[in-house]
Amino acid sequence: MLSEHERERYRRQTMLFGEEGQEKLKRATVFVAGAGGLGCPVALYLAAAGIGHIRIADCDTVETTNLNRQVLHWDRDVGRAKVASAGEKLAAVNPEIEVETARVVIDASNVADLAGDADVIVDAMDNFETRYLLNEVALARGIPLVHGAISGFFGQATTIIPEQTPCLRCIFPTAPPKETFPVVGTTPGVIGLVQANEVIKYLTGTGDLLAGRLLLWDGTNSTMETIAMERQPKCPACGHLHEKVCP
Numbered sequence: 001m002l003s004e005h006e007r008e009r010y011r012r013q014t015m016l017f018g019e020e021g022q023e024k025l026k027r028a029t030v031f032v033a034g035a036g037g038l039g040c041p042v043a044l045y046l047a048a049a050g051i052g053h054i055r056i057a058d059c060d061t062v063e064t065t066n067l068n069r070q071v072l073h074w075d076r077d078v079g080r081a082k083v084a085s086a087g088e089k090l091a092a093v094n095p096e097i098e099v100e101t102a103r104v105v106i107d108a109s110n111v112a113d114l115a116g117d118a119d120v121i122v123d124a125m126d127n128f129e130t131r132y133l134l135n136e137v138a139l140a141r142g143i144p145l146v147h148g149a150i151s152g153f154f155g156q157a158t159t160i161i162p163e164q165t166p167c168l169r170c171i172f173p174t175a176p177p178k179e180t181f182p183v184v185g186t187t188p189g190v191i192g193l194v195q196a197n198e199v200i201k202y203l204t205g206t207g208d209l210l211a212g213r214l215l216l217w218d219g220t221n222s223t224m225e226t227i228a229m230e231r232q233p234k235c236p237a238c239g240h241l242h243e244k245v246c247p
Contacts, residue, residue: 002026006096010050021204022050028203029053031115033106033134034124035082036060037183038148040072041192042122042199047090047097049200054090057102057114058082069185106130111137120199123147123168124192128175132237135160135168139238146198148191151181153219155191158229159198159210162241166212166229169237190217 002010002019010022030051032043035058043056060082062073070082077085083101090099104110106125111133115121121143123134131147138145138160145160147168160167194215201207213226233239 006050009096013049017204017206021206024203024205025050025200026052028119029055029117030120030122030199031118032056032122032124033114033130034058034126035070035072035086036066036124036126037069037150037185037188038126038192038195039122039124040070040086041189042124042148042196043086043090044072044093045193045196046199047094047099049196050094051097051199051203053098053100055100055102055114055116055118056083056086056090057104057106058086059103059105069183069188071185071189106133108133112140115141115143118143120202121145122195122199123149124195127178128172131168132175135237138162139167139241144202146195146202148188148195150183150187150191153184153187155187155217155219157191157194157198157210157215157217158213159202161209161211162238164211166231167235167238170232170235171214171229173232173235184219187217187219190219 014022028051030046032039035056046054062077062080062082062085064078066073072086072089081103083103087099087101115137121134121138123131125131139162142162148157212229214229215226217224
């Protein structure tokens with residue numbers, strides 16, 4: 001149940017989805033993979049919205065070059081672990097939620113434990129090797145995966161619902177080459193907030209998700225569009241689920 005303080009804090013939200021919706025957010029666990037350009041705005045707005053348990057994992061330390069876009073990290077945090085910096089700010093933003101941090105490289109040995117009992121997984125990574133691992137654990141456990149990616153002024157987002165929508169491998173069968181890409185800070189801000197919005201909508205049952213749709217953001221022209229995506233029956237990640245649903 002919500003306390004009187006929580007009722008007041010989230011009053012503008014409960015006008016949208018009621019106290020029942022806010023209680024769903026309070027009971028939810030969200031795993032945010034990455035505490036960088038995307039992970040910072042995602043986690044910040046999920047904390048502000050009242051997600052009861054945020055688990056955030058990242059292995060990196062804060063560098064000066066991060067500061068144009070990774071809004072939970074400040075000058076004083078350079079050299080600190082990103083999860084320590086992020087966890088400190090999230091706790092200050094909303095002391096009533098639980099923030100769990102893990103300073104680890106997300107890999108095949110720990111991704112399942114990190115996902116744990118999460119209600120939603122957020123892909124806030126910068127490489128497809130890890131994204132594919134998140135995709136696999138999401139499919140295996142039936143957990144929705146909210147994907148986001150950015151480069152320069154451009155970004156994309158989609159929500160993957162296991163056994164219902166295309167998975168990440170359906171949409172991106174092969175990983176693009178690894179590179180150090182340019183980025184203006186507003187781009188992960190836009191995409192990160194789209195991802196946070198998808199999490200809130202899913203947990204409260206509000207609106208239409210980006211399920212089976214890939215959102216494309218073009219910051220140079222300030223345009224946003226969505227394109228329909230289809231499941232691939234022979235997808236190496238979810239093809240067996242397609243056969244299970246559609247014999």
